[in-house]
Amino acid sequence: MSYHAIVLGLGAMGSAAACQLASRCSSTGKKILGLDRFHPPHTFGSSHGETRVIRQAYFEHPDYVPLLKTCYDRWHRLEHDYGDTLLQQTGALMIGPENSDVVAGSLRAAREHGLPHQLLDAAELRRRYPVLRPPAGTMALYEEVAGALAPESCITAHLEAAAQAGAELHFSERVESWTADPGRDGVTVRTSAGTYQAEHLVLAAGAWMPDLLYSAGSTEESRLQADRKVLLWLEPEGGERGFMPHEFPIWVWEPEGEYAFYGFPALDGRGGGVKAGLHTNRDDCHADELDRDVHGEDAEALYKLLRQFIPRLDGEILHSTVCMYTHTPDDHFLLGPHPDHAQVTVAGGFSGHGFKFSVLVGEIVADLVLEGKTTHPIGLFAPDRFR
Numbered sequence: 001m002s003y004h005a006i007v008l009g010l011g012a013m014g015s016a017a018a019c020q021l022a023s024r025c026s027s028t029g030k031k032i033l034g035l036d037r038f039h040p041p042h043t044f045g046s047s048h049g050e051t052r053v054i055r056q057a058y059f060e061h062p063d064y065v066p067l068l069k070t071c072y073d074r075w076h077r078l079e080h081d082y083g084d085t086l087l088q089q090t091g092a093l094m095i096g097p098e099n100s101d102v103v104a105g106s107l108r109a110a111r112e113h114g115l116p117h118q119l120l121d122a123a124e125l126r127r128r129y130p131v132l133r134p135p136a137g138t139m140a141l142y143e144e145v146a147g148a149l150a151p152e153s154c155i156t157a158h159l160e161a162a163a164q165a166g167a168e169l170h171f172s173e174r175v176e177s178w179t180a181d182p183g184r185d186g187v188t189v190r191t192s193a194g195t196y197q198a199e200h201l202v203l204a205a206g207a208w209m210p211d212l213l214y215s216a217g218s219t220e221e222s223r224l225q226a227d228r229k230v231l232l233w234l235e236p237e238g239g240e241r242g243f244m245p246h247e248f249p250i251w252v253w254e255p256e257g258e259y260a261f262y263g264f265p266a267l268d269g270r271g272g273g274v275k276a277g278l279h280t281n282r283d284d285c286h287a288d289e290l291d292r293d294v295h296g297e298d299a300e301a302l303y304k305l306l307r308q309f310i311p312r313l314d315g316e317i318l319h320s321t322v323c324m325y326t327h328t329p330d331d332h333f334l335l336g337p338h339p340d341h342a343q344v345t346v347a348g349g350f351s352g353h354g355f356k357f358s359v360l361v362g363e364i365v366a367d368l369v370l371e372g373k374t375t376h377p378i379g380l381f382a383p384d385r386f387r
């Protein structure tokens, strides 16, 4: 069976790519095939756990800001087509010493792009958000447009739209290897169920990208690394009062000399707890050998920070889950043509901050596959930059 394009992986990025490709090919007779080893949305990769932060004053690099502005527009469009809320605006605080990456980086992005924001000192933070205990010298950038995406619903919305536009989606079918056909514009993909041919291949395998970035037989090293991340839902001491969405925003906090940690307001209301996790710790792993159990020492690393900075979150764990980041050496994405094969497009290495972009990644992948270029600024993400 032959297709115009095969999308390998139907998580956050692959579902969006399949949706865009199928919609744009629906009247042309070009067939799109999507393959996933599980049935997304699922809890085995990088896109589960109820919420993902979206924000614009992007401390990681100001070049993300134009993309983020487009993302807001595209999420609202998808929300409209899907008929249910995907993005809940909550506001967010980027907290730390003035010269921390989180504070200085957000401020730089906000200033370079003229984004509305407020700067709060420790006293003002304590006054507005009495549950926080910022040490003297702490600063925070508050951004009102920040909010939370519902990742499982976003993936469902993209997969439903892809299927409606005629994409063929195969679940519980594992890709074993792929090869780019020399001398012609094509690829061959071998799975647990068969062999497929296509003109283009999109690699969107999340934490499994280290094994799949290069074709069968290549000795090239991917330079991608999966990293185990633990999420906890904590019962605040004294209940959710003070953490409810009308009085408390998302936070990312980088205390002096500590890991950055983050969390959400109590979006599930009373009894639902407050979700929090560590961001910059490293626990490198292989996606097939991930330890999915949460241990005492996992929780302790987060509790240590919470006891000091948000002490009421030193409460019971209501539930927990394990997720994976997939790092590149510089923590910027891999998005663009494959270093070796023009007929292969790479969407991987999202380094723990990709979800908010997935709706636009789908559009960019479709541009690259169908037009060979995109007008969106993706220069920071060139997949061949580590060569």
Ligand SMILES: Cc1cc2nc3c(=O)[nH]c(=O)nc-3n(C[C@H](O)[C@H](O)[C@H](O)COP(=O)(O)OP(=O)(O)OC[C@H]3O[C@@H](n4cnc5c(N)ncnc54)[C@H](O)[C@@H]3O)c2cc1C
Residues within 6 Å of the ligand: 008, 009, 010, 011, 012, 013, 014, 035, 036, 037, 038, 040, 044, 045, 046, 047, 049, 051, 052, 053, 054, 173, 174, 175, 176, 204, 205, 206, 207, 208, 229, 230, 231, 277, 323, 324, 325, 347, 348, 349, 350, 351, 352, 353, 354, 355, 356, 357
């Ligand atoms: C704890 C945590 C918190 C995060 N917080 C944020 C946040 O607040 N904001 C934000 O923007 N981002 C955040 N991220 C990052 C973001 O969620 C990821 O960048 C994004 O979800 C990655 O999407 P993906 O499509 O690459 O991976 P996935 O959604 O995991 O999809 C990859 C898919 O490929 C499939 N696959 C893999 N191998 C094969 C194979 N051999 N054959 C067939 N299918 C295969 C998998 O089954 C999977 O469905 C967070 C991530 C984690 C883990």
